[in-house]
Amino acid sequence: MLEKNSFKKNLAITQGRHLEKINNKIQIFPEKNWTKELKLFKQTKLNYIEWVISADNFDKNPICQINGHKIIKKYLKKYKIKCRSVDLDFVVKENPLKFSEKKLNIFLKKIQTIAFNSKQINIKYLIFPFLERSSPNSKIKINKIIDIFKKVKKSIPSKLFILLETDIKPENLIILIKRLKKKVFINYDIGNSASKNYEFNKEKKYFKYVKNIHLKDRIKNGSTIRFGNGNANFKELFKFLHKNKSKYNFTLQPARSKCDKDIKEIKLNINYLDQLLLKL
Numbered sequence: 001m002l003e004k005n006s007f008k009k010n011l012a013i014t015q016g017r018h019l020e021k022i023n024n025k026i027q028i029f030p031e032k033n034w035t036k037e038l039k040l041f042k043q044t045k046l047n048y049i050e051w052v053i054s055a056d057n058f059d060k061n062p063i064c065q066i067n068g069h070k071i072i073k074k075y076l077k078k079y080k081i082k083c084r085s086v087d088l089d090f091v092v093k094e095n096p097l098k099f100s101e102k103k104l105n106i107f108l109k110k111i112q113t114i115a116f117n118s119k120q121i122n123i124k125y126l127i128f129p130f131l132e133r134s135s136p137n138s139k140i141k142i143n144k145i146i147d148i149f150k151k152v153k154k155s156i157p158s159k160l161f162i163l164l165e166t167d168i169k170p171e172n173l174i175i176l177i178k179r180l181k182k183k184v185f186i187n188y189d190i191g192n193s194a195s196k197n198y199e200f201n202k203e204k205k206y207f208k209y210v211k212n213i214h215l216k217d218r219i220k221n222g223s224t225i226r227f228g229n230g231n232a233n234f235k236e237l238f239k240f241l242h243k244n245k246s247k248y249n250f251t252l253q254p255a256r257s258k259c260d261k262d263i264k265e266i267k268l269n270i271n272y273l274d275q276l277l278l279k280l
Contacts (some may be wrong), residue, residue, distance in 0.1 A: 002241035002248070004277045012048030012084055013252040013266065014214075020260045021127070025255075026224060027052060027089060031060040037129075038079040044266050048084050051123070052252045053114065055090035066115060068266075069120035084249060085125035085163075085212055086118055095134040097144045104148070108155050112167065115156035125212055125249075126160055127187045128152075132168040142176055153183050163187040163211055170202040177209050183207050191224060191253065192214030194231035204240060215273070216253040224255040227272040234276055242280050 016022070016030045018040040029052045030037060038049070051072075053061055061088065062068035076083060088111075096107050111126075118126065128149075129210060130136055134143045145164075152162060162182075165187040166173060177186060186209045195218040217230035227234065241248060257265040 001245055002238055002277075004279070004280060007250070007277060008045075008270070008274070011046055011250050011252060011270075012050045013046050014050045014087060015043070015052040017252070017254065017266060018044065019218055019254075020262065020264055021256050023056075026256050027054075029054040029057055029061050029089075031057045034191065035075050038075050038081050040263065041079060041081055043263050044113075044270070046252075047080075048082050048251075050127075051086045053082050053086060053088050053090050055093040058090055058110075063117045063121075064110065065117075066113060067117075069117035072117070072121055083121050083123055085127055085251065086114065086123055087127045087129065088114070089129060090130050091133055092134050096148055097130070097134055097136065097141050104151070108151055111152055112155045115160055118160060119157050124159075125159055125163050126156065126212060127163045127165055127186075127189070127212065129165040131165060131192065135167055136176065137168055142172075142179075145176070146179055149180055149184050163209055164215070165189055165192075165249075167192050167196055170198055170206065174206045176204060185211045187212045187214060189214040189216065189239055189253075190232045190234065191218040191230070194218045194233070195220060195222060197231070197260065198223075200236055200240070207240075207244065210246075210248060211247045212251060214253045215252050215269075217255070224253070226255055227269040234273065235279075236280060238276055 018037045019030050019033050022028050022030060051063055062071050088261055099107060130145060136142045158206040162184045164184050186206060188210045197220050216224050217227045218224050220231045254265060254269040256262060
């Protein structure tokens, strides 16, 4: 159920969105300013952050370092921010579906370190984005991803939820998630679905497996854009969730400001969602 009174209080945002873009990338771990960003949260009044792990600076990210949780906990506590989820963004670029056995073992060791740190920070979700170049869009790739998740499951604490974010067709995702036998749940991204022009009536069928929802707007076959200006049907999603008995967590992944006023951009997008919620 979508609870209007607690929606804003429990809303997260992907790391880096309070800061100016780095190397013109919409999403990357802000290695030099991640502590500064936590201080900026008071301007948007958000309470949760979704940690990002990028391929570009993987080794510079404290959550990827042995006992890196200590410095993360220090600053989360200082600025009264909580971390509920980790976006393993590096998965898209590295594409584990092409890994040899040797490379897969190295990947699993990385996941073990991330999972250990995540547990110490009380993180609930590890989000694996198998999309774009790492999309499991064939039978061979589907069998590979099932094998990967079986091994991942053995590598992490049982209290951590594994969430799959993917861009395959809804009917194929249902088949895949059932084959994983409740070992893996879903991170739904309304913007990515909008860009693929997927029908929400088909997506509804797998929502009993959804734990976290990325809120972004995208143009069909195009880029991320300000909420309400793309193809994402937030109204339809919110109406469905309001009637649904399940509880979900939400993470903002808005478009970046074109004039480096990202905090203002965040506020505009939150206001758009607030107006929709008032009409439920």
